[in-house]
Amino acid sequence: MSREIQENPSDESPTDKVFTCKICGKPFLWTTGEQLYYQDRGLNPPRRCRACRQRRKLVTGGGADG
Numbered sequence: 089m090s091r092e093i094q095e096n097p098s099d100e101s102p103t104d105k106v107f108t109c110k111i112c113g114k115p116f117l118w119t120t121g122e123q124l125y126y127q128d129r130g131l132n133p134p135r136r137c138r139a140c141r142q143r144r145k146l147v148t149g150g151g152a153d154g
């Protein structure tokens with residue numbers, strides 16, 4: 089039997105995560121502060137980097153995300 093090391097999710101301390109932007113394909117950092125912000129509002133993790141989000145905001149005039 090092999091054992092897998094599993095961390096207790098409830099005991100998990102937030103760390104900065106790296107995501108790949110769906111638009112430009114570049115890796116971007118999802119900071120702990122942003123994670124808490126998203127968690128607090130029940131939002132899904134971001135799929136676009138900050139630059140692309142801002143660009144989209146400019147194009148759509150700050151409409152709904154998606």
Ligand SMILES: [Zn+2]
Pocket residue numbers: 109110111112113114136137138139140141
């Ligand atoms: Zn991007």
